[in-house]
Each structure stands twice: as C-alpha cells, then as structure tokens.
Amino acid sequence: MTTGIGDDTAVMTVAPGAALLATTDLVVEDVHFRWSSASPRDIGWKAMAVNLSDIAAMGGVPRWALVGLALPESARVEDVEGVYAGMREAARPHNVLIVGGDTSMSPGGWVINVTLLGEHTGTPRLRSMARAGDAVLVTGSLGRSAAGLAALERGAASRISRAALEEITAAHLRPRARVPEGAWLGAQAAVHALMDCSDGLATDLAHICRESRVTARVFLDRLPVSAALGEAACALGGDVIQWATGGGEDYELLLTCEPDAANALAEGLQRATGSRLTVIGEIGSGPGAVSWIDAAGSAVAIRPGYEHFRG
Amino acid sequence: MTTGIGDDTAVMTVAPGAALLATTDLVVEDVHFRWSSASPRDIGWKAMAVNLSDIAAMGGVPRWALVGLALPESARVEDVEGVYAGMREAARPHNVLIVGGDTSMSPGGWVINVTLLGEHTGTPRLRSMARAGDAVLVTGSLGRSAAGLAALERGAASRISRAALEEITAAHLRPRARVPEGAWLGAQAAVHALMDCSDGLATDLAHICRESRVTARVFLDRLPVSAALGEAACALGGDVIQWATGGGEDYELLLTCEPDAANALAEGLQRATGSRLTVIGEIGSGPGAVSWIDAAGSAVAIRPGYEHFRG
Numbered sequence: 068m069t070t071g072i073g074d075d076t077a078v079m080t081v082a083p084g085a086a087l088l089a090t091t092d093l094v095v096e097d098v099h100f101r102w103s104s105a106s107p108r109d110i111g112w113k114a115m116a117v118n119l120s121d122i123a124a125m126g127g128v129p130r131w132a133l134v135g136l137a138l139p140e141s142a143r144v145e146d147v148e149g150v151y152a153g154m155r156e157a158a159r160p161h162n163v164l165i166v167g168g169d170t171s172m173s174p175g176g177w178v179i180n181v182t183l184l185g186e187h188t189g190t191p192r193l194r195s196m197a198r199a200g201d202a203v204l205v206t207g208s209l210g211r212s213a214a215g216l217a218a219l220e221r222g223a224a225s226r227i228s229r230a231a232l233e234e235i236t237a238a239h240l241r242p243r244a245r246v247p248e249g250a251w252l253g254a255q256a257a258v259h260a261l262m263d264c265s266d267g268l269a270t271d272l273a274h275i276c277r278e279s280r281v282t283a284r285v286f287l288d289r290l291p292v293s294a295a296l297g298e299a300a301c302a303l304g305g306d307v308i309q310w311a312t313g314g315g316e317d318y319e320l321l322l323t324c325e326p327d328a329a330n331a332l333a334e335g336l337q338r339a340t341g342s343r344l345t346v347i348g349e350i351g352s353g354p355g356a357v358s359w360i361d362a363a364g365s366a367v368a369i370r371p372g373y374e375h376f377r378g
Numbered sequence: 379m380t381t382g383i384g385d386d387t388a389v390m391t392v393a394p395g396a397a398l399l400a401t402t403d404l405v406v407e408d409v410h411f412r413w414s415s416a417s418p419r420d421i422g423w424k425a426m427a428v429n430l431s432d433i434a435a436m437g438g439v440p441r442w443a444l445v446g447l448a449l450p451e452s453a454r455v456e457d458v459e460g461v462y463a464g465m466r467e468a469a470r471p472h473n474v475l476i477v478g479g480d481t482s483m484s485p486g487g488w489v490i491n492v493t494l495l496g497e498h499t500g501t502p503r504l505r506s507m508a509r510a511g512d513a514v515l516v517t518g519s520l521g522r523s524a525a526g527l528a529a530l531e532r533g534a535a536s537r538i539s540r541a542a543l544e545e546i547t548a549a550h551l552r553p554r555a556r557v558p559e560g561a562w563l564g565a566q567a568a569v570h571a572l573m574d575c576s577d578g579l580a581t582d583l584a585h586i587c588r589e590s591r592v593t594a595r596v597f598l599d600r601l602p603v604s605a606a607l608g609e610a611a612c613a614l615g616g617d618v619i620q621w622a623t624g625g626g627e628d629y630e631l632l633l634t635c636e637p638d639a640a641n642a643l644a645e646g647l648q649r650a651t652g653s654r655l656t657v658i659g660e661i662g663s664g665p666g667a668v669s670w671i672d673a674a675g676s677a678v679a680i681r682p683g684y685e686h687f688r689g
Contacts, residue, residue, distance in 0.1 A: 075432040076436050077401070078399055078502050079398040086389050088390075090387040096485070098484070136404075137406050171406045173406055175489075182491075
C-alpha cells in the first residue's frame with residue numbers, strides 16, 4: 068500500500084500477474100448479532116472473518132479491507148474501538164490491512180460492511196467447476212456454529228460441559244476463516260469446485276449442483292461432527308444432523324476433487340495446515356439436486372437453510 | 379472481470395503497471411437522504427456518485443463497484459430496483475461495473491454502502507502535495523448542492539424560478555462526479571494537490587493545509603457561483619458565501635498548481651472536458667489555516683463545515 072486512510076482513496080499495488088479478488092459482507096445488529104450475546108471484539112472479528120472466508124473460498128490471498136460503519140448516536144467510543152480491534156485481530160494473522168473506511172450516524176442500529184480485496188496468482192476455483200465422479204469433501208467440523216447460536220439463544224450453560232460450550236460458542240462468535248487451507252487447496256490441480264460453507268451444507272452444496280449442473284450424494288454418517296455437538300444436542304434438544312447440514316456460519320471449505328486424489332489431499336492438507344479434510348459424498352451427472360443417504364443406505368429428507376435472528 | 383456476482387468473490391484483472399485505488403462511502407436513510415425528497419434512482423445515483431468523485435479526486439479511472447445494502451422489511455421491490463438502476467445510471471458513463479454485493483434485512487432504515495475500485499497509471503495526486511506559492515483552483519460551481527438541500531427542506535418552490543430550482547436540486551440529488559476532469563488534471567505535471575470538495579470548501583481546503591503543512595488565502599469574490607445561487611439565497615433567506623464555502627456535497631475538484639500554469643490548465647480542461655476551472659486563491663508557507671479575503675481586501679471569518687440532516 069502506498070497511501071491509506073486519510074486521502075480520497077487508498078492506493079495499493081497488486082502483485083504482477085495476480086488477479087484481483089473482491090467481496091463485501093454486511094453484519095447488522097439484531098440480524099447477524101445481538102449485543103446481549105457478543106462482545107464488540109466478537110462482532111468485529113466476525114465481520115472480518117466472513118470476508119476472509121470468501122477469499123479463502125476462491126483459493127486466494129486476502130490483502131486489504133475497507134470498512135463502512137453506521138452507528139447509532141448512543142454508540143460508545145469503547146465499543147467502536149472494540150469492533151475495530153476485533154476486525155484487526157481477525158485480519159492480523161493474514162497480514163490484511165484496513166486501508167479505508169467511512170463512518171456515519173445510523174438512526175437504527177449498528178451496520179458494519181467490510182469489503183475485502185485479495186490476490187490470486189493461479190486459477191480461482193469456482194462453484195461451477197464440479198464434475199461427475201468427483202468426491203465431495205469438507206474441511207474441519209460442521210454444525211458447531213449453529214449449536215453455539217442455539218446455546219447463546221436458549222441459555223443452556225448449566226446443562227452442558229464448559230469445554231463443549233466453549234467450543235461451540237467460539238465457533239459461532241469467532242469463526243476461523245480457512246485462509247491457509249483455501250490457498251493450499253486452490254493450488255492443487257485435483258481440486259475442482261471450491262466454496263465456503265457459510266449458509267449451511269445443504270444450501271451451499273445445492274449451489275455447486277446448480278452452477279456445475281451436477282447432482283450430489285452425501286452420506287450422513289460421514290459428516291465430520293465433534294463430540295461437543297452431540298453433547299449440545301442432548302442438552303439443548305437439538306439435532307446433530309440438522310445443525311451439520313442446515314446450520315450455517317461454520318465457514319468451513321466445501322470442495323469437490325478427482326476421487327482418486329481425495330486421500331492424498333487430506334494428508335497434504337493435514338501436513339500443510341493441521342486441518343482435517345473429510346470425504347462426505349460424491350458428485351453424479353446432472354443437472355439435479357443433493358440427496359442425503361443415512362447409515363442404512365436409505366435416502367432421507369433434509370431441511371435446507373438456516374436462520375438469522377431475523378430476515 | 380472474469381467472474382462477477384454469484385461466486386464467493388468477484389475476480390478482476392488490474393491493468394499491468396496500474397495502481398489499485400479503493401474507496402467506500404455510506405449513504406444512510408434520514409442522515410444522507412430522505413425518501414420524502416429523493417427518488418430511489420436519485421438515492422442510488424448519489425451512492426455511486428460520491429464514490430466516483432473519490433476516484434476522480436485521485437486522478438484515477440473508476441472500474442468496479444461492490445454494494446452492501448441493508449433494507450427494512452417494509453422495503454418495496456421496486457424501490458430496491460430503483461436504487462440499483464440509479465447506481466448503474468451513474469456508473470454507466472464511466473464503464474463502471476457492479477461486480478459484487480451483499481443484501482441484508484435492516485431493523486432500522488436503509489443503509490447503502492458502495493465500495494468503488496479504480497486504476498491509476500500515473501502518480502496519484504494527494505492532499506499532501508500542495509506547495510507554497512501554488513494557485514488554488516476549483517472546477518465548476520460551488521454552493522449549489524447546499525442551496526438545493528435548503529430548497530428541498532424548506533419548500534421554496536413558489537418563490538424561485540423553475541430553472542434555478544432545477545439547477546440547485548439537481549446539483550444536490552444528482553451530483554456529477556468530475557471523473558474526466560480528475561483524469562485530465564491528474565495527468566498534468568503542474569497539478570500538485572488534488573481532492574474532491576465533498577465536505578465544503580472551508581473544511582476540504584483545511585485538509586490540504588494540514589496535510590501539506592501550508593496556509594491558504596481564498597478571495598471570496600473569485601468563488602465560482604451561479605446566478606441560480608443568488609436567486610435561491612434571495613428566495614430562501616440563505617447566504618451565497620456560506621453555501622459556497624461551508625456547503626458540502628458539490629463534488630467539484632479542489633486543486634493547487636504551479637501559479638504560472640493556472641491559465642493554461644483552465645484552457646486545457648475546458649477544451650478536454652467542457653468544464654470550467656477557476657483560480658480562487660493561493661497557497662502560502664505554513665503550517666497554518668485558511669484565511670478568507672473579501673472584495674475590499676479584508677480578512678473575514680467563515681464558518682466551516684456543513685450539516686447532514688442528522689449526525
């Protein structure tokens with residue numbers, strides 16, 4: 068960056084030969100977060116993390132952020148500083164700089180709009196790149212964010228172990244964008260379609276099916292779910308499969324690859340980043356939809372989508 | 379652009395050797411606009427134009443926009459379409475494409491956040507580049523947006539000619555970003571500091587003084603003001619000088635240049651773009667502030683700044 072906040076625009080230099088990536092995401096009070104269950108740092112972290120995840124989902128490298136912040140008159144300076152601190156905290160491990168912004172009064176609640184710019188020196192991996200015969204894989208663990216939201220909303224702290232509660236609420240409040248994982252996976256020739264799992268597996272895999280004009284089969288007993296999810300389901304009366312397939316905001320990466328390459332990719336990703344990669348299904352010829360197969364081999368119905376507090 | 383709305387991020391190619399410019403601006407209901415006095419197209423136009431003006435103020439070329447849109451549940455589809463139509467209408471003459479966005483429910487009113495990316499193949503002109511001895515110049519005409527806002531707020535339609543009312547309200551509702559003017563001026567070696575006049579001449583010239591560590595003298599009888607401004611001042615009980623110095627949102631360009639080059643720049647800009655360029659003052663050694671000189675040669679006080687509806 069040559070020039071940052073303070074002049075009419077930020078001025079940056081994109082690496083020679085690199086494509087420019089850009090994404091923007093809104094985080095709105097009482098839609099995406101509540102002050103009663105999130106700290107200013109949590110809110111800032113998440114506003115940055117959801118954008119980092121979008122760049123990761125292309126296999127790119129995040130570089131520069133711009134922040135639009137609409138604030139009620141009642142906003143406290145320390146809360147504004149906390150939100151910025153959370154954004155910087157999420158950005159710092161990836162060397163992302165906040166290079167510009169605008170702040171305004173808001174007659175309603177808080178609205179935070181982060182725009183993130185990144186670079187990609189190879190071929191960005193799109194949702195339209197899945198092929199019949201591909202394996203379907205996902206990084207990390209699914210459903211924890213939805214379970215964490217349920218715990219925050221229903222107040223189940225007394226019926227669940229501290230370790231499990233911390234795992235699921237951290238997954239919801241402080242999601243870790245899979246930036247190194249995206250960069251590594253996006254550089255592997257065997258990886259075809261790649262996206263982030265922000266709206267829930269069912270919704271996001273349906274995007275891949277539609278964009279790639281393929282079908283997908285997912286084996287429910289292969290979904291990577293943690294023990295904390297089972298504990299939370301018991302304590303909260305939730306459903307592990309529903310959280311893992313319909314719950315959103317896990318910000319794991321969802322990808323398809325040449326089937327013979329799946330094991331090598333999982334081993335390589337583990338070595339490169341320490342993160343798990345799990346085969347959960349397969350791509351078939353299409354166009355069509357996602358089918359869900361239970362442990363007995365029977366097709367079952369899954370309700371897609373997840374809900375914000377409102378909207 | 380390789381890929382736009384629909385994948386995780388937009389993918390673009392910056393021209394080889396060009397710097398990347400980025401700016402973001404919020405437009406908030408009942409802060410920056412009211413539905414009672416602006417159409418959806420007006421609002422969309424302005425949300426894009428204020429960003430175009432920031433790129434123009436660097437002497438750059440605007441290329442790609444991303445739009446964050448928070449909407450109340452009561453928002454009508456035709457209003458959303460109108461806002462987007464206004465954004466595209468403002469963007470089209472400059473070949474700017476909307477390449478990405480995010481939409482959310484808003485428990486409050488409308489919040490529109492446009493982020494605009496541009497390119498610059500030369501040396502971006504900054505606020506810090508003014509030098510003692512420079513002439514101070516401004517494009518076009520000052521104060522019309524503030525007069526237009528006053529007319530819209532005070533409802534003076536019966537006391538002012540239709541032509542004057544149209545001129546000032548159009549300046550407020552449909553500001554024209556000085557994009558070709560910025561590109562032309564930014565390519566002239568004699569131009570030093572360059573910025574857009576969005577917060578009012580007094581506030582913006584003070585930015586140049588602070589960033590460049592210089593002083594400035596402005597001759598009030600040289601300020602470019604249109605006859606419509608005089609008519610509006612009479613009809614509304616306003617003050618031409620106050621509007622021209624403290625009124626914001628004119629989105630003219632404010633610049634300093636080598637004093638001997640001012641006339642040639644004015645002639646060149648007129649030939650290249652049809653726009654007027656007026657010498658309004660001079661830069662002195664500093665650091666210091668702006669002084670205002672009336673027609674009799676006396677220093678007078680000017681109240682800086684302008685007010686949004688709120689905030």
